[in-house]
Every structure is written in C-alpha cells, then in structure tokens.
Amino acid sequence: MSVTGSNGATRVAVVYYSATGNVHKLASAAADAAEKAGAETRLRRVPDYVGESPAPEFTEWNRAWEEHREAVKDVPTAGVDDLGWADAILFGGPGRFGLVAAPLKHFVELAWPLNTRDGLVNKVMSSFTSTGAPHGGQESTILSLNNVFYHWGAIIVPPGITDEIQRAPSNGNPYGVSSVSGRQAVPGRLAENVTDDNLAAIGHQVRRMIEVATALRRGFGEDLPR
Template identity: 80%
Template structure:
C-alpha cells in the first residue's frame, strides 16, 4: 500500500454509472452506509460519453434516461484521483449483455497510468449491478469487474453468503449485490424495483469492505 495513510478514517470511493436510476439508488445507499460506519466517503458518478440517448426510438426509456441524468446532475463526476485517494473502492454498473456498461469501462481505461505505477495495489474492492431480469447477466457483470480488480492487484471482498440479508428473496448473489430493475424504464417511476432488501444488502457489503480494509490498514502499519 504505497500511498495509503494509515492514520484517520478509512477512505471509501463509491464510483458508478447509472442509465435510468437503479444503480444510482444503490450507490447512494452504499455511500450513506459508509458514512454511517465512520468512513470518509466520496460518491462519484461516471458521466455519459454521448449527449443524446443511444436508443431514441424507445421513447419511455429515453425519457427515463433524461430524468435520471437530471436527478444525478449534482453528484460530482468521478476522476482517477478518486481511485488513488481511496482505501476502499466500490464500483457499480448496470449489466450490458453480462458486461460492464461502456461509460464505466471507459473510466476504467483511464486508470491505466495509475495501475501502471501500482497505485491500486492492495486496495479493497468490490462491485454491484442491476439488470433487467434475474438472469440478465448479473454474475457476468460482477465477474467482469472482478477481472479488472485482479489486474489492479486489489483485494476483492465480496458479500458472499455471510449475512442473513444475502438470503432475502430479492438478493442472493454472493459475488456482489445485484438488483432486478425490470425490463421497462418508466418516467416518474425510476428505480422503483430496487428493493429495501437490495439496499440493506449493499449497506452490509459496504460495511464488510470497510471492516476488512480497516483491519488491513492496521496490519500493514504493524508490519512496517
């Protein structure tokens, strides 16, 4: 942990991309949980790299996309410096055919210089997602993010089946908390399918990451 400050609160960066609000709602819950746990917290959104909807022919989806963009406009945009600053990094992305959404993938690519100088080594990382259906690529999206963490030399801390909340009917993914957003995005009803159990599970996942990261920080300090 070459740049980690072993004194003070654990630093948590929740970095996410959200198209129609589901991942935004989950990310906000994670940031709130981190703050309640006493962590120094940054909630950061990854912006679109286009100025218009990618699917204007889907009118309701486009309206929901625009509504979500307005709802998120005051959330600071993510920078690679947020990754360098953090002890704990929690990435969130909707699933796109079992893969990371393109805006978040682009942001990850920007972190290549930081990775090249080993600036992400030994940071605690985990991820979460939301997909249109229960079998819409949740595990694939989480594992795609984990593949990034492997390259970065991170310490991956999944939620596992380590708390009862993981066994709630709308939860159950041990790799990273996942919600089912539904196949249709309806304006005025954003993120209504993100359940309270999803939010509670992500709060647990965040606290678990902080607990592990705090122990590691003290362990690394003692080793020095």
Template identity: 75%
Template sequence: MSTADISSSTTKISIVYYSGTGNIHKLAVAAEEAAAKTGAEVRLRRVAEYVDASLAPEFTEWTEAWRENAEAIADIPTATADDLDWADAILIGGPGRFGMIPAPLKHFIDLAWPLNARGGLSGKVMSSFTSTGAPHGGQEATILSLNTVFCHWGGIIVPPGITDDIMTAPSNGNPYGVSSVSGQQAVPGRLAENVTEDNLAAIAHQTRRMLEVADALRRGRAADADR
C-alpha cells in the same frame, strides 16, 4: 503518508458508479449512507455519459427515464482516477449490458491505466455491484467482469458472500456482488422503484464488510511499519 497518519486517519472509500435510469444510483447512495455511518471518509462519484443523446431514442419511455436520471444526478461529482488513488476501498457499480460492463464504465476503467501501471491500485480493497433488467440478465457475468478488472489492478476482492441473512432475501442472493432486477421497462417519474429495501440493506452490508477488511488492512500495515 506517515505511519502516524495511517494509524490515526479513518478508512477512505470511493463509490464509483454508472447509472442509466437510476437503479445503480439508488444502490450507490445506499452504500454511501452505510459507509458514512461507520465513520469512513466517503466519495460518491458518478461516471459520466460520453454521448449527448439516448442510444435508443425509439424506446421513448426508457429515453425519458434516462434523461430524468441524468438531470437528477447532474450535481454529483464526476469520477476521476484520483478518486481511486485516494481511496483505501473502492466500490464500483454499473448495469449489466449483455453480461458485460457498460461502455461508459469501461471507458472510465481504461482511464485508470496510468494509475494501475505505476502500481497505484495494488492492495486496495475492491468490490462491485450491478443491476439488470431480468433475473438472469447477466448479473454474475457483469460482476465477474468487474472483478477480473480488480485482479488486473492487484486489488483485494471482498464479495458480500452469504455472510448475512439479508443476502438470502428473495430479491437478493448473488454472493459475488449485490444485484437488483430493474424490470423490463424504465418508467419516467418512477425511477428505481424496483430496487427493493432488501437490495438496499444488502448493499449496506456489502459496504460495511469491505470497510471492515480495509480498516484491518490499513491498521495492520501501520503496525508492520512501526516494527
């Protein structure tokens, strides 16, 4: 891209997420809407399951909710490494699994290895978000695991911090990345009902904040190239 292209184009953000029963999907859509309102170019991309059936069929209500969510998000394009390469800013979300990155999302991260190996992710603005079944269900550990990946990629991590009053709302509070509490049980027909309006406002704030930084970096790099 030429210097003229950099200075005249809009900031590009890829929102990449894995969602089992809809909570992360709802947050990702809120992030997409917030990014679009800033004028950014946005790609909303889901990370596909790599299994064809529920991992916990004995939990019938969870399995029904999992199937319902899979049908609801089927039309959203599947994430590829190109979506990371394209973006100036990368927002990644996934549920916590015992305080770790969920397996489908980890698999996607592994697929980005060739892009990372050639330095294609270095210097991009990155941030993350999560959801767990309980308030202390590994939210911070999951976020920090994703942020560790960003360190390997050479990303510029932009957390939400406590930079807006919405971050101290009762259902928020995680300065590392927006987190929601999905509740102990997924209920078919009531997907993501535990994602609060404050959670949605917080992910919108996080998205705007990282876009502000990404836009400043992009313009600064263009100015440096012109000198």
C-alpha cells in the same frame, strides 16, 4: 505512503454508472452506509460519454434516461484521482449483455496510468449491478469487473452469504449485490424496483469492505506498499 483519511478513517470511494437510476439508488445507499460506519466517503458518478441517449428509439426509456440525468447533475463526477485517494472502492454499473456498461468500462480504461504506477495495488474492491431480468447477466457483469481488479492487484471482498440479508428473496448473489430493475424504465417511477432488501444488502457489502480495508491498513502499519 499513508492512504488514511485526514481524521484517520478508512477512505471509501463509491464509483458508479447509472442510466435510469437503479444503480444510483444502490450507490447512494452504499455511500450512506459507509459514512454511518465512520468512513471518509466519496460518492462519484461516471457520466455518459455521449451527449444523447444510446437508445433514442425507445421513447419511455429515453425519457427516463433524461429524467435521471437531470436528477443527478449535481453529483460529482468520478476521476482517476478518486481511485488513488481511496483505501476501498465499490464499483457499480448496469449489466449490458452480461458485460460492464460502456461508460464504466471507459472510466476503467482511464485508470491505466495509475495502474502502471502500482497505484491500485492492495486496495480493497467490490462491485454490484442491476439488470433488467434475474438472469440478465448479473454474475458475469460483476465477474467482468472483478477481472479488472485482478489485473490491478486489488483485494476483492465479495458480500458472500455472510449476513441474513443475503438470503432475502430479492438478494442472494454472493459475488455482489444485484437488483432486478425490470425490462422497461418508466419516467416518473425511476428505481422503484430496487427493494429495501437490496438497499440493506449493499449496506452490508460496503461495511464488510470497510472492515477488511481497516484491518489491512492496521496490518500494513497504515502504509500500503506501492
């Protein structure tokens, strides 16, 4: 079964959850880089599955959460069909105590039926995150997503230290691009701590995914086994 785009391009889905905009900014940069690389691209957000902020007692964070939710309301929401459609999938979400944020984990669980049909086998996957502090669980958050990819039979493509941009002071995580959002979200100043180097690094990560996915498609004769 061919999984290439209508124009023969590699299909890339950027699937992310963002609470106050940091991951959204990285995901948008990844989607832009994928399109510039010639991929057929879908940017898809995972929404909160609750109707109110998970932290209403933190006034400024709660206002920032509401501001971000309003700002991204027109971004299409992710569906499991986006995973089945793609050749390469980039997942992103904030770290929560070193784990994947609950909305993204919930979305991953919705892919169970697709996984049982081997619908995710041999797809190229990678992940990225943002945390409040440099040692706020960035690597464990990414590796928890990678554990899911192992179960799916996916092919994991990390950024590694494969480009000079990874050596920039605000980068360096070889498992996946990681930004430091800061400990406090400020309304009117969302995602301001995502650096230009972070954005350049996520562009490198998604281009690397596309290169591998395209090579695999050619190696499989454009037809990935199911």
